[in-house]
Amino acid sequence: xxxxxxxxxxxxxxxxxxxxxxxxxxxxxxxxxxxxxxxxxxxxxxxxxxxxxxxxxxxxxxxxxxxxxxxxxxxxxxxxxxxxxxxxxxxxxxxxxxxxxxxxxxxxxxxxxxx
Numbered sequence: 001x002x003x004x005x006x007x008x009x010x011x012x013x014x015x016x017x018x019x020x021x022x023x024x025x026x027x028x029x030x031x032x033x034x035x036x037x038x039x040x041x042x043x044x045x046x047x048x049x050x051x052x053x054x055x056x057x058x059x060x061x062x063x064x065x066x067x068x069x070x071x072x073x074x075x076x077x078x079x080x081x082x083x084x085x086x087x088x089x090x091x092x093x094x095x096x097x098x099x100x101x102x103x104x105x106x107x108x109x110x111x112x113x114x115x
Contacts, residue, residue, distance in 0.1 A: 007043040010102065012036045012085070014063065026072075030081070032065040038087045040102065059087040069112070077112040 016034025
């Protein structure tokens with residue numbers, strides 16, 4: 001069976017709300033939810049063939065996340081967050097309709113400085 005090579009580029013714009021519940025004086029558990037517009041571009045090729053198929057898809061989806069932060073003082077905190085982004089992409093591959101579930105998990109760690 002021939003192997004199909006898929007190149008994908010996804011970009012998004014999102015709006016979210018975030019809230020938190022304090023755990024003692026220093027810890028904060030956060031929750032985040034929002035909507036985002038995701039634009040995907042797909043490019044497929046079959047090795048040995050010069051023809052490349054291109055398609056794109058746009059979706060508006062809900063995303064969510066959780067996090068925790070630790071405040072060392074009023075001006076400095078460390079933050080860790082996890083977010084799940086997903087969308088259903090539909091595209092045409094060599095005249096066949098294909099549906100794909102795309103899931104993007106984001107784990108971030110950062111610092112917050114307040115003035």
